[in-house]
Amino acid sequence: MLPVAEPRPVSILLVDDRQENLIALRAILSEQPALTLVDASSAEEALRQLLHHDFALVLLDAFLPGMDGFEIARLMKERERTRDVPILFLTAAGLEPELLRRAYAVGAADYLVKPIEPSIVRAKVSVFVELARKRAQLREAAALLQETERRRYRQLAESIPQIVWRAAPDGRYEYWNQRWYDYVGAAGAMDTERARGFLHPADLDECLGGWERALRTGEPFQFELRIRRGDGAYRWHLRRALPERDEAGNIIAWLGTDTDIDDRRRADDERIELLVRERAARFEAEAAQKRAAELYVEAREAVRLRDDFLTVAAHELRTPLTALRLQAQHLARGSAGDGQRAEPPNTGRGPPAVARAVERLCKLVDQLLDVSRMSGGHIALHIERADLAALVQETAARLAGEAERNGCALEVRAIGPLQAEFDSLRIEQVLVNLLSNAIKYGRGKPVEIAVRREAGRARLQIRDQGIGVPREQHEKIFERFTRLVSVREYGGLGLGLFISRQIVEAHGGSIDVQSEPGEGATFTVELPVDRETPLATTQIQ
Numbered sequence: 124m125l126p127v128a129e130p131r132p133v134s135i136l137l138v139d140d141r142q143e144n145l146i147a148l149r150a151i152l153s154e155q156p157a158l159t160l161v162d163a164s165s166a167e168e169a170l171r172q173l174l175h176h177d178f179a180l181v182l183l184d185a186f187l188p189g190m191d192g193f194e195i196a197r198l199m200k201e202r203e204r205t206r207d208v209p210i211l212f213l214t215a216a217g218l219e220p221e222l223l224r225r226a227y228a229v230g231a232a233d234y235l236v237k238p239i240e241p242s243i244v245r246a247k248v249s250v251f252v253e254l255a256r257k258r259a260q261l262r263e264a265a266a267l268l269q270e271t272e273r274r275r276y277r278q279l280a281e282s283i284p285q286i287v288w289r290a291a292p293d294g295r296y297e298y299w300n301q302r303w304y305d306y307v308g309a310a311g312a313m314d315t316e317r318a319r320g321f322l323h324p325a326d327l328d329e330c331l332g333g334w335e336r337a338l339r340t341g342e343p344f345q346f347e348l349r350i351r352r353g354d355g356a357y358r359w360h361l362r363r364a365l366p367e368r369d370e371a372g373n374i375i376a377w378l379g380t381d382t383d384i385d386d387r388r389r390a391d392d393e394r395i396e397l398l399v400r401e402r403a404a405r406f407e408a409e410a411a412q413k414r415a416a417e418l419y420v421e422a423r424e425a426v427r428l429r430d431d432f433l434t435v436a437a438h439e440l441r442t443p444l445t446a447l448r449l450q451a452q453h454l455a456r457g458s459a460g461d462g463q464r465a466e467p468p469n470t471g472r473g474p475p476a477v478a479r480a481v482e483r484l485c486k487l488v489d490q491l492l493d494v495s496r497m498s499g500g501h502i503a504l505h506i507e508r509a510d511l512a513a514l515v516q517e518t519a520a521r522l523a524g525e526a527e528r529n530g531c532a533l534e535v536r537a538i539g540p541l542q543a544e545f546d547s548l549r550i551e552q553v554l555v556n557l558l559s560n561a562i563k564y565g566r567g568k569p570v571e572i573a574v575r576r577e578a579g580r581a582r583l584q585i586r587d588q589g590i591g592v593p594r595e596q597h598e599k600i601f602e603r604f605t606r607l608v609s610v611r612e613y614g615g616l617g618l619g620l621f622i623s624r625q626i627v628e629a630h631g632g633s634i635d636v637q638s639e640p641g642e643g644a645t646f647t648v649e650l651p652v653d654r655e656t657p658l659a660t661t662q663i664q
Contacts (some may be wrong), residue, residue, distance in 0.1 A: 129156040131256045133179035135248065137162050138169040138195070140187050141214065144237070148182060151241045152248060166190035170198065171207050179255030180248060185226070196229035207269045209251050211235055285379035290364070292374045294338045303381070307355020323349035323357050330362070341366050341374055341418050347388075350381065358385035392604070495614040504546040504629055511581050511650070512537040514547060515574045518554040522562070530567040531587075533558075537574045543652045549626045550650075553634075556619035557585045557646050564608075565589030567645060576652060580632075592638040600636070623648075 125444045137160060146164045152158060161176065163169035166187050171179075181199070185192040192212060199205040207230035226234060233247060286306060289298040296315050307321050322330060327347040337344035344364040349357040365377035369379060373560045388392055505511045519533045526533050565587030573584045592600060592607065599605055601624045607618040631651050638644035 131259060132159060134159040134161055134251055135252070136178045136181045136183075138164075138166075138170055138181065138187070138192070140164055141184075144184070144213075147239070148244070151239075153245050154249070155245065155249065155252070156423065158252070166195050169195055171210075173199065173202075178208055181208055181210045181252045182209050182235075183212055185212045185222075193225055193229055194225075196231060202231045207232075209254075211247060211251070213237060213239070214478075216267060224507040232609045242299075270488075277303070283380060285383070285463075286360070288379045288381070290377040290379065292338075294377070294589045297376075306352060306611060307350070315380060317600050322353070322558055325642070334364075337364065339490045344377075344379075347384065357496050358383055359388045361382060370479060389512075416499070418462050445487065504549060504626075506544050506546055509547050510540045511543050511550070511583070512539065512541040512574050513582065514551060515554060515572060517549055518558065519572055522555065522558050524572065525559070526562050529562050531562050531565060532569040533572065534569060535572045535574075541574060541576055541581055541652070543589045543650060545650060546626075550630075553623040553626050553648065554583075557648075561587035561644075563648075568643075579653045581650045581652050583650075584645055586643060586645040588643040591642050592636060592644050593640050594638075597636050597638070601634075 135152065135158060137145055139145050139148070145164065149162075152160060157593075161172055161178070164171050168187055169181075170184070172178075183192040183195060184471065187195075196210050199208060199210070212231050212234035216235060224232075232251065235244060235247070243311065256376060283300075284302070286303045287300040288296060288303065294315070296318050299313050299318070301312070307347050309317075319327065319331075319595050323456070326346075330346050330348050333346050334344055335534075336342075343366070344362070346359060346362050348362055350360050351357050360381040361384045362379065362381050364377045365374045365376045367378055369375050380639060417638045464625055476523045494534065515537060516535055519535050566589070568588040570588075571584075571586045573582075573586075575582055590608070596607055600607065601620050603621045605621070624634050625651070627648055632649050634646065634648045636644055636646050
């Protein structure tokens, strides 16, 4: 159902020297919508209100003390602003014929006899109020139409570089834009006969014949003719005209343009050659577009083959690396058990160094395998309820040796257990990635880890005091294979943060970084704790 439009607000002037009469009129009319009632208790006050405000109706006491209502009505009719305002005279007794003639002579629309009947007052006022609203709507519509017409033709003349003209339904020219006057070198009024004087005599009869035929049939007009320029030279123009019709289909005007086609007429061969070149260019563009589509398909296939290769390569490398890891761990334990002198922690030699190198290699292979799986959306999350704070403590303890070798102290701040639903292995992978980066880039300085609950979410923050990240690179570091520093100095594939974001967002969480160059970095991970619906096992898409 369409909403009912609010009635247009109108104002009514109530003029009476007795306050009780004004109160009664207000009580009668107050329930009618969108009415503004203005009181005046004297002729002077009434004239002052009429001077400053517009009214749809005046209820006027005929026999005011001093200047009576008839004189006020006469003054209203002499003034342009109030000339058409209807007047309802109020009188305590019926008007005698002479007074009635006088009332209508000064422009009264009707009269009411006191004591007034509320229903009659409302009925008569409603009629005049509705008439006022209709008149206001008509004025606005007419003004809008005129403004639309004016703006349309002005925009047409300003936006089109050709000569623009307008003709009446009978073919008489009514308007030429400035481009016409500039071209023909003329000024002043341009009637039909004067405008035809600029046409080439050899083209005039045929052009007029076609124009008259278009006027009779109402069909669009088109003709090529020569128009004399201001310097006396004739140039070929294409004259076109279209009929403008009203809602009933009647022609109300003709809108025309004159387009300079002289160069085209004098260089047909060049135009044909240009057309051929244009068609050739279109064919080349279509071929290029087709080739681009083929290259896109080939690129997608190459990406798929790359991901397949990474998957196969990672699986194939995983098998010998597993055996190599076991052997390295066995050597490290054997070296310690035999009482052999341990190598200093930073020499990079001995079985422990071999074990660490194997672990790093296994981590790189795992990252490649994860990226390949994520590209296909094949990594599953196994959701269970667990203690996030305990997981943070365990992960920090496991990386304590690496932190010590790099001169970093790990400080964990956690207040009690923090139960949440998440994939423990995958969140542990996120923790290892973030802590490893903090140790690597904040070498020699402490690393702070804080975990707490805030507003139904688990918040994990890892802060280092390392080299920092420029603000414009905050989002880029979460992309695949993104590195901001030399691979020789820090190593890695640039995949850890990409994988971490994929895992966290698959849990319905978020990860971001706060950092400035030289001031360290703070990575914040937020995970939902309380859920209306428990998470099911899902996949990263």
